[in-house]
Amino acid sequence: MKFNEEKFDRFLKLEFFKKIFLTYSIKKVLLVIAIILAVIPLIISDFILIKIAEKNLLLNQRQTHTTISWLIANQTEKFLKIMESKVESVKTTILFNSIDSSLPDIISLLDERKTLVDFLENTPEIDYILIKDTQGHQAFALNTSFDTKNALDEKLDLYIINCLHENREIKSPPIFLNQYFKYYIFFVYPVNVGNNRGVIAIAVNMDNVFANLKVKLPTGYNFLIVDKEGSIIGAKNTTLVGDKIDITVFNKEQNNLIFDEFQGQKIIASSSFVPGFDMSVITYIPRETAYKYVKKMKTQTITFGILAVLFASILSIFLSNAFHEPINDLINVTEKISKRNFSVRANIVGSNEITVLAKRINFTVEEIEKYIKRLESLIRYNKRLFISTITALAAAIDAKDEYTRGHSERVTKISVIIGKYLGLNAIELERIKVAGLLHDIGKIGIDDKILRKPGILTAEEFEEMKKHPVIGYNILAPIKELKEINKGVKYHHEKWDGSGYPEGLKGEQIPLIARIIAVADTFDAMTSRRPYQDPMDPEFVRDKIMDFAGIRYDRRVVAAFVKAFNSGEFNELLNVDKDDNNESEIKDNNKGDKE
Structure with a gap:
């Protein structure tokens, strides 16, 4: 076949080199070429020498392992037979007497x-x-x-x-x-x-x-004595006693070298039976230790190879850096952008294609940064608008009864403080904040005559009042984003012992958000002036809530509430005009408490 010089030249100019330079970095390509030219002859010669050394190593290992395992097995057998003879002497003494x-x-x-x-x-x-x-x-x-x-x-x-x-x-x-x-x-x-x-x-x-074995092990060697099930009953490292090892391969390959793994290490091992006893001796050495001298030879080969290519590598690195560093800077910039750091800019000076690319990237990032800031501003605005709206809605609900004005906002503040003392995260605290504001939204559907009644409700009126958690839940149910928050609205009148409403949940069945609001709701109701009661002393209310821990309220929530109370967290919320009437009793919800 006639050599086509034109096709070969076209192959070199386009396909082959183009594929290499587009697949790998410039620095890597130049380094690989230098290493190939310098190292291949050295590798071939040293490979032959290393194979010879490995062969001699295995011969030496086989002889050493066989000798050590036999000596340990023999000493173990002799010692146990001595024990038998000592017992026999005691038996003889008994028979003599x-x-x-x-x-x-x-x-x-x-x-x-x-x-x-x-x-x-x-x-x-x-x-x-x-x-x-x-x-x-x-x-x-x-x-x-x-x-x-x-x-x-x-x-x-x-x-x-x-x-x-x-x-x-x-x-x-x-x-x-x-x-x-x-x-x-x-x-x-x-x-x-x-x-x-x-x-x-x-x-x-x-x-x-x-402990009485007198075999001196060469450096790096260890031994195990195992029973027929593979349980380790003795070892140079006594901490291994009680562990297990798979002895299937050792039983098949007695006195032969075995390459296996033990405790995450690759080992070279051999085994021998202890005659007359169901035990075997396994000697082993980590492969890394056994191959230390071969590894040293390999290290020397690598060292000489590195020295051989060092000069060529320095030259290739020097030439490739001119291309590699600007590209690497662009890579670092794009990685930071992918992590939402839009303030970063590519700092590359020049007029070539890389510089043009850097300027395009900088312009794109600036536009993205402006857009993100506008979005964040809108999110903050929408959040403030949402909170303001539900705050106004809560205030409107509270305003239906002059005695409960500001109740929802106070419950919210108390609930958030309790949540902080429970160690809740920011997202959970935000949910508590919204749930606290909306917990009585269902009172929109309750007759004003009942809400504003200046005395204790009748049984029929109280049954009507008990509908407000479900009414509130149904109002908010279409809003999927309030799903978790709505649990606090629906279940804040449930009690730990299951005597609450609307579903009679008990214990951990009651969502945590509802358990928190329940305590906050009770505290504010009892320390506020109502047509059917004077405000109670806050410390008296705290003690009463503690009395009902594990009955009406979650003990963990009550503990957080008490800790916050004792730390003075609620001082700003308490009305200084409240009476010191600490003789009043907690009014049972089924007696007509409108909260």
């Missing part, structure tokens, strides 16, 4: 002579030794607490029963005491003296066993 004595007498004699105590003093690996017959006679000695003894007795009972039933020696698998984070192995032996049957049992603390 049985020539002229019964088993209960022997047990009493051992207890009296402190034989078992002396035995444990010379055998610190054993935490508990027990001699017991079928008639309930027993002697024991401890190297641990009585609480631990009780826990050990619970575990030993089954093995003692099996030993007596089967009349044979029983050796338990490792037993874990959860509450003490300790593993034990039980040795239970039958003891038969004449017609008397009993057992001798010891509990070997595996912590003491593993």
Whole structure:
């Protein structure tokens, strides 16, 4: 095929380089070219050397792991067999003394002579030794607490029963005491003296066993001793005792290197069985530690590679910065704009295409900023208009009864203060403010004769008055934006014990906003002059509200109210002309209270 120089030249000029420069930054493109030219030869040569080093490392790891795990397994087996022989010696002592004595007498004699105590003093690996017959006679000695003894007795009972039933020696698998984070192995032996049957049992603390291991581990190596279920019963790091490890792969690959993960670390490991016991020894080393020397070689390769390309990189960076920095400035500006910072401007001087783009961006941001400010101004205006409107509406409702004039606004202020002491956020406080102003809007639908009646309402009149929360709710229901606020309007006469109205809600069923307004409404009603009562002393009212906490009112809301009251938050709202009539009782809503 004839080489088409024209097509190749067109390919180089347009497609290939155009795609690269449009996909990646100029700085990155120049850096990559420099690195490729300087590093490729170095990488090829060092790659071969690293592979050889890794191969030698794995051979060394296999030999080291096999040796260490075998030594630990062998020492563990020997130690446990020594424990068996010591128990056998106690058994022999008992049998020797049985020539002229019964088993209960022997047990009493051992207890009296402190034989078992002396035995444990010379055998610190054993935490508990027990001699017991079928008639309930027993002697024991401890190297641990009585609480631990009780826990050990619970575990030993089954093995003692099996030993007596089967009349044979029983050796338990490792037993874990959860509450003490300790593993034990039980040795239970039958003891038969004449017609008397009993057992001798010891509990070997595996912590003491593993503490006596004399294997010196190379730097970075660790070991675990696990049972057949994978529970860790011993470890170089004792905090791991009680944890679990998946030993499926270790059971299949005994004495072979295993690459696995443990506690979030990649490890190289190997395992060996402990002969005669349901245990295995796992030795492991973090892969990062094992590969330290290989990693060092890789680091040196990277270092030499960096030095090799450093000169070329400096030159490419110097040339690319002239293009990259202005573009990067524009990127930073657009990121800030995306975070609603419309005061930022691109500060790029020049006359090239980048400068023109920066000026266009600045102009667009200025227009957006002006538009946003106009919108914010309109939002603030609409909010003020809304609050003013509902305030005027609340005042108009209150004005229907000269005795409740200003009531809604005072309830609002009290409710907001309580909300602050409850730790509510700004949005929740704003809802309380609106709900407080509108909580009695339903009184628009109540006959003026009832509202202005100068005395206590009749039962029929009170039933009519009780409709105002639902009337108010229905008035506001079409306004979806007031959905949460409307809960305060509808339920502010509900009581904590469920005796309120309109739905008889109780406890947490009552929305928090309604529970707050209920306390504020009561406080203002009782401290204001009404045709059927004189204003009560504020402290007297506070105490009465506290008396009804958990009955009419939410205890948490009452606590916030009392804290605010005691801090003087309501002093400006209280009428200085109110009488000191602290003998009045709270008037029950079902007696005709119009609030």
